[in-house]
Amino acid sequence: MLAYIIRRVVQSALVLLIVGLAAFSMFRFVGDPIENMLGQERTTVDIERLRDQLGLDEPFIVQYVKFLEGAVQGNFGVSYRQGRPVSDILVERAPATLELATVSCVLAIAFGIAFGVFTAIRRDGFLANFIMSTSLIGVSLPTFLIGILLIYIFSVELGWLPSFGRGETVQIGNWSTGFLTASGLKALILPSITLGLYQMTLIMRLVRSEMLEVLRQDYIRFARARGLKNRTINFRHALKNTMVPVITVIGLQLGSIIAFAIITETVFQWPGVGLLFINAVQFVDIPVMAAYLMLISVMFVAINLIVDILYFFIDPRLRVDRAGGH
Amino acid sequence: MKTTSALTLAAVLLATTAPLNAETLRWARSGDALTLDPHAQNEGPTHTIRHQMYEPLIIRDISGAFEAALATDWAPKADDPNIWVFNLREGVTFHDGAAFTAEDVVFSFERAKQPNSDMKELIGSITEVRAVGDFSVEIVTDGPNPILPSNLTNLFIMDKDWTEANNTVDVQDFEGGELTFATTNVNGTGPYVLQSREPDVKTVMVRNDAYWGIDQFPMEVTEIIYTPIQNAATRVAAMLSGEIDFLQDMPVQDLERVNAVDGLIVKQAPQNRVIFFGMNQGADDLESDNIDGANPLADVRVRQAMSMAINRDAIRQVVMRGQSEPAGMIAPPFVNGWTAEMDAESSTDVEAAKALLAEAGYADGFSIRLDCPNDRYVNDEGICQAAVGMLGQIGITVNLDAKPKAQHFPLISGGQTDFYMLGWGVPTYDSEYVFNFLVHSRESEIGTWNATGFSDADLDLMIQSLASNTDLEARNADIATIWRTVQDEQLYIPIHHQVLNWGMSERVGIEVDPEDQPKIKYFTMN
Numbered sequence: 001m002l003a004y005i006i007r008r009v010v011q012s013a014l015v016l017l018i019v020g021l022a023a024f025s026m027f028r029f030v031g032d033p034i035e036n037m038l039g040q041e042r043t044t045v046d047i048e049r050l051r052d053q054l055g056l057d058e059p060f061i062v063q064y065v066k067f068l069e070g071a072v073q074g075n076f077g078v079s080y081r082q083g084r085p086v087s088d089i090l091v092e093r094a095p096a097t098l099e100l101a102t103v104s105c106v107l108a109i110a111f112g113i114a115f116g117v118f119t120a121i122r123r124d125g126f127l128a129n130f131i132m133s134t135s136l137i138g139v140s141l142p143t144f145l146i147g148i149l150l151i152y153i154f155s156v157e158l159g160w161l162p163s164f165g166r167g168e169t170v171q172i173g174n175w176s177t178g179f180l181t182a183s184g185l186k187a188l189i190l191p192s193i194t195l196g197l198y199q200m201t202l203i204m205r206l207v208r209s210e211m212l213e214v215l216r217q218d219y220i221r222f223a224r225a226r227g228l229k230n231r232t233i234n235f236r237h238a239l240k241n242t243m244v245p246v247i248t249v250i251g252l253q254l255g256s257i258i259a260f261a262i263i264t265e266t267v268f269q270w271p272g273v274g275l276l277f278i279n280a281v282q283f284v285d286i287p288v289m290a291a292y293l294m295l296i297s298v299m300f301v302a303i304n305l306i307v308d309i310l311y312f313f314i315d316p317r318l319r320v321d322r323a324g325g326h
Numbered sequence: 327m328k329t330t331s332a333l334t335l336a337a338v339l340l341a342t343t344a345p346l347n348a349e350t351l352r353w354a355r356s357g358d359a360l361t362l363d364p365h366a367q368n369e370g371p372t373h374t375i376r377h378q379m380y381e382p383l384i385i386r387d388i389s390g391a392f393e394a395a396l397a398t399d400w401a402p403k404a405d406d407p408n409i410w411v412f413n414l415r416e417g418v419t420f421h422d423g424a425a426f427t428a429e430d431v432v433f434s435f436e437r438a439k440q441p442n443s444d445m446k447e448l449i450g451s452i453t454e455v456r457a458v459g460d461f462s463v464e465i466v467t468d469g470p471n472p473i474l475p476s477n478l479t480n481l482f483i484m485d486k487d488w489t490e491a492n493n494t495v496d497v498q499d500f501e502g503g504e505l506t507f508a509t510t511n512v513n514g515t516g517p518y519v520l521q522s523r524e525p526d527v528k529t530v531m532v533r534n535d536a537y538w539g540i541d542q543f544p545m546e547v548t549e550i551i552y553t554p555i556q557n558a559a560t561r562v563a564a565m566l567s568g569e570i571d572f573l574q575d576m577p578v579q580d581l582e583r584v585n586a587v588d589g590l591i592v593k594q595a596p597q598n599r600v601i602f603f604g605m606n607q608g609a610d611d612l613e614s615d616n617i618d619g620a621n622p623l624a625d626v627r628v629r630q631a632m633s634m635a636i637n638r639d640a641i642r643q644v645v646m647r648g649q650s651e652p653a654g655m656i657a658p659p660f661v662n663g664w665t666a667e668m669d670a671e672s673s674t675d676v677e678a679a680k681a682l683l684a685e686a687g688y689a690d691g692f693s694i695r696l697d698c699p700n701d702r703y704v705n706d707e708g709i710c711q712a713a714v715g716m717l718g719q720i721g722i723t724v725n726l727d728a729k730p731k732a733q734h735f736p737l738i739s740g741g742q743t744d745f746y747m748l749g750w751g752v753p754t755y756d757s758e759y760v761f762n763f764l765v766h767s768r769e770s771e772i773g774t775w776n777a778t779g780f781s782d783a784d785l786d787l788m789i790q791s792l793a794s795n796t797d798l799e800a801r802n803a804d805i806a807t808i809w810r811t812v813q814d815e816q817l818y819i820p821i822h823h824q825v826l827n828w829g830m831s832e833r834v835g836i837e838v839d840p841e842d843q844p845k846i847k848y849f850t851m852n
Binding site: 030038047 | 360361366367368369444447448498500501502503504505509524525526527528553554555556557559560563564566567568569701729730731732733735736739750751763769770771772774775
């Protein structure tokens, strides 16, 4: 058991190292940050001085090792574009992304489950069919198009909601929150719908098919035969059993919501880490790109690790396998 | 009836003389200032934000002419051409109430010459700045410098005491990630005071009611909210939905759409930037062409033929949707040395181009790679694509290689390109700046953007002598001679002058600044 966990942790660390190495070697193809950093009056001397100062003339393996050394100590270097420590910038930007991801997640789960249950129970109803077919549009349209469409309808044409930014924020310690102001809450609506739409459709379809599966089971038929109310059958008996696989998927989707926030944040000028990353790519801000990619891979690796370990506890067959039972 | 109109008139008069209403200007563009330290970075959007809060000795007005800011007048010293005397404005205070004196000017120039400063190149010729009295300074240069004032329009003045009290005498080490007090705090003499700043998110400035020019300029905007919006579609949407009053970096394809909306207008002016192609004429053989052992671009007839093949009007109409002015020389009209005749020296004549090419021995043409940026200038890649077709008409096969600016510009500074696109602005409004970077032979400190391999020792000497030639007539004659050579040699192929578009609500009154540096103190609000 302990050996299994240790092995998984070591594997995860190895994955991180490889992801970092791949990312770092790719940075060389993004371009040269020097030209972006110096004004047009720069001289050849300036270029050489800066390249030397940033260590950009060293082989990328050396740069990577230096990055790892710093990263282990929580030091991700200095942003080439903003001239500030990357860790400061990340701390500053994280609340925006986390709040957006949380709201999107809550929306996706609430509406996903509600619509899923509804379309399963009323599988032939007009409204259920309507929801099912509109959800197809939600899945097939790219995120940026949905974002622009929402901006066009709700900001430009109707003028109800802001087209960009976070609105007013309130600072609580290191955390800036948009939850406490009216403009902050309004600003959350469009981006969270854009970001959560795909996940919502996914959850809805999953809930619907699981629910249909469960509703066909014998114990539901017996429950009906016993004369239980439909509401009790659907929500107490059926939904509960539907939720087991759904919860697993939701857990995994949380990671991708944070990672996919890049596009939504760019469309809505949402000042989170995704927008930071896009800015960094355009400016060849290597320290920011490296830190962001490492953070995202740490997140995914951690989620997978936790899920694996949880399976180990939940599913006894895994343990039997390890003991060489078969 | 009469009393009401009299009352209205009184109200209008009151409103115009002393704007009491709070007027907020919501302003957006694609990027944010990199830092607030006045001397740490030399970059357009960064200067633009600083200009609202800090002031240099001299600024430029919308026509490009000098306007007195912290200096009231300036002239070379009568008996010594190496010295410029600047008389300073009296009664000016910094945002914290401290008085502005010559001491602050001396201090700021010394600060701007520090190694970490990005402004040091612009004032490299200055050897000493000394105060002569409380409101007069002498700037000593290492030889006469007739265009010194041109280099000072973005050199901001800080308060010596404030800077010392807050331990921020050293310029921020931007590349080293240093954060200093001056990076995030501002104490200038300018018309607006910093209220809050979140880098890349929002910067708020409020009117400085103690500003020396409060009665001289409209100063109708009481609060500025500056938000960078990176995505072009979102930027336009924010303008259309009325969340923004003033927009820079308008996408060309949305101009008509914005103009068509009630209450919104787009104003245009030629920008201080020429787009052109450079050609490697100095190499013996080119890597990216199909001719062995010779360099077709070394022949001036080939370069002329290429220029003649390019239909600038077609590029203007099709690629730029009318948003450009065809160019014949690589300097914008307001630059000293520009002439209408030279700017018109670019006509399209495909037959003559073919004949010239044949005369040069390339009747069958040749093939070459064109390096082009795709995220730097307005429709840069589209211009290159158009050029590919036009050069194809005279038998030159062009392989287009378009990439992001972060990959394109290193090719130019590393001399790894034979045929490339570049754009150039002239912040000093004098041709010397163009020659220093684009015409002078490439050396470590000069000619740094000249990737053509062109080198002419006599011309180099003439360019160097411009810096200290105080006889303006003779100097202008030299400038004309140098331009003549550049034109006759077809050193570059000029394409067009970029046009600048500012989108604004009809409430906002302002004309477009060719430097793309709006100064909000000139704005009116209805």
